[in-house]
Amino acid sequence: MWALSTSGGGASYHHGDLRRGLIAAGQDLLRSGGVEAVSFREAARLAGVSHNAPYRHFPSREALLAALATEGFLALHRALDRAAGEARPPDRLTALGRAYLRFAEGDRATFRLMFGGTLDRAAHPDLAEASAAAFGTLRGAVAEREPSASAHRDALRAWALVHGLAHLVADRQIEAAQAEACLV
Amino acid sequence: MWALSTSGGGASYHHGDLRRGLIAAGQDLLRSGGVEAVSFREAARLAGVSHNAPYRHFPSREALLAALATEGFLALHRALDRAAGEARPPDRLTALGRAYLRFAEGDRATFRLMFGGTLDRAAHPDLAEASAAAFGTLRGAVAEREPSASAHRDALRAWALVHGLAHLVADRQIEAAQAEACLV
DNA sequence: GCCGGATGTTGACAATGCCCACATGCTCCG
DNA sequence: CGGAGCATGTGGGCATTGTCAACATCCGGC
Missing domain, CATH: 1.10.10 (Arc Repressor Mutant, subunit A)
Incomplete structure (x- = not known):
């Protein structure tokens, strides 16, 4: 065995x-x-x-939590990549947003651990890397649709909108369907 | 003494x-x-x-945490009301957003407690009431500026944008100045 | 003036994170 | 092939925490 x-x-x-x-x-x-x-x-x-x-295997409880969060970012990254691959440019950003929301809704506890601020990213390189990788996909999709000079700000805005909706869903303050309706 | x-x-x-x-x-x-x-x-x-x-005075540690979060919502509510009073309708929503961000930035730990999802609102009526009151101010300002049929969705979007920015600031993923630049 | 209930104290128990010393069983080198 | 070295797992122990139960104290109303 x-x-x-x-x-x-x-x-x-x-x-x-x-x-x-x-x-x-x-x-x-x-x-x-x-x-x-x-x-x-x-x-x-x-x-x-x-x-x-x-x-x-883990120097402290926090290291285990960091590993769980890292695992979460890897899963989110996979979900975002999959969504990006299945959609063509005009709808791609919306598809990413939907995937982001689905992730937060499907595993609320992990999502909160990932973004709860309890974990110090600087102290856990794997975690920092995994989270940066996941956001790379999102940022790329925004830049692709909005190649203006203010692309960075638009990317940030899109990210923040989706992120805020995801938090509100994870905290059960709004329904998942309401959140998806805001993505258009 | x-x-x-x-x-x-x-x-x-x-x-x-x-x-x-x-x-x-x-x-x-x-x-x-x-x-x-x-x-x-x-x-x-x-x-x-x-x-x-x-x-x-508190039946459990969680009840103390709930009281701290409630205190936070009361403070946020005051800050939002003050900001709303100092600005005229066209800029009012932006002013509210800024106040929201300032609050999250100024007391990150409390903000995370308020929205960390650890606390069960149903189990703490004071908390639920205080949070609903704070959001009432925000929702009112949105409806005032955007009295369309889709006012509800717009309010939700504005809330989510600000909320997402606030979380990103509280988690030190972006700078406060970057967040404020997204409010326009 | 005294009595009841609200407030605060002491003691105890189980659970947890973490440290130390020790046991076990691969793996690799001679 | 055999033993040394080291990664891995064990058991015991300590301080801290949340919570419960029993006891002490102090205030206000009769």
Whole structure:
């Protein structure tokens, strides 16, 4: 048992791929109980190891949270890229916005962790890189549609609009359908 | 000593106005160390009471956090009202947006607590009321400028834009000046 | 003047993050 | 082939926290 295929960058370990297991456990906890519920010891329990094993893979609880957020940015990036590939230029920006909103709606806890400001990006390079990569796709789509001199400001505005809608949806202040109606 | 003037709704108590003192202590902790740093016991320490005294005023730590968020919405509401009063209709909406951004920038920790999604509005009526009141001012200003049939959607869009900018500023992803430039 | 309830205190318990010393089992080098 | 070295996992322990229960104190109304 435990013949996990390490389908990623992680090394292969003693008892399977514990790092991956802890991230999976953390995602479960995050989605079911929010950031507060992500506990080092509980993640260890779910992964079937002792309460101290996680320290061999994450230097602190915050590092685990950063890994979860990084995972989130990777997923968002994939979703944005997919949406960009399926739409032609005129509608592309709207499609990206919709994908952004769908992501926030589909995994509210992760979205809030990603943008909750709890995590210090400077202290977690992987996180900074993953988030910059995701926004690169968005910025590219804006520049493509609006190649004016004020492209930067327009990109920012588009980003902020979508981001604000996503937060409002994640916080259940508005309905997802209302948010999508604002994208036109 | 401890002759605090209870300048609000709180009753007057045994050792002064502990509820107010705990909120003040909580604000200090919040601003200096983020939500995670707001500890029941530390707030009690700052207020000079035993570790269990807070339970006579807040049923749980989350209730204290809710009170801090409520206080934040009251402050935001005041700021928005003041900005609305100082500007005439054409510029009023922009002025409101600026006030919103200034608030988020000036007290990032409180802003994140208010919109972090950690707090269940349904469980804290005061919080729900205070947040609804603050948004009432914003919505009113939008409707005033854009009395079209799609006023609701426009209000939502304006709110989302400002809200997204505020989040990006609070998370230090963009500069406050960049955000203000997007308000026009 | 005293009595009840609101307010504050002390003590305790489980859970958590993190540190230390120790055990285990790959892996690689001779 | 065998043992050394090191990455990985374990167990115990400590300080802190949120919360509960029992007890103390102090105010206002009878």
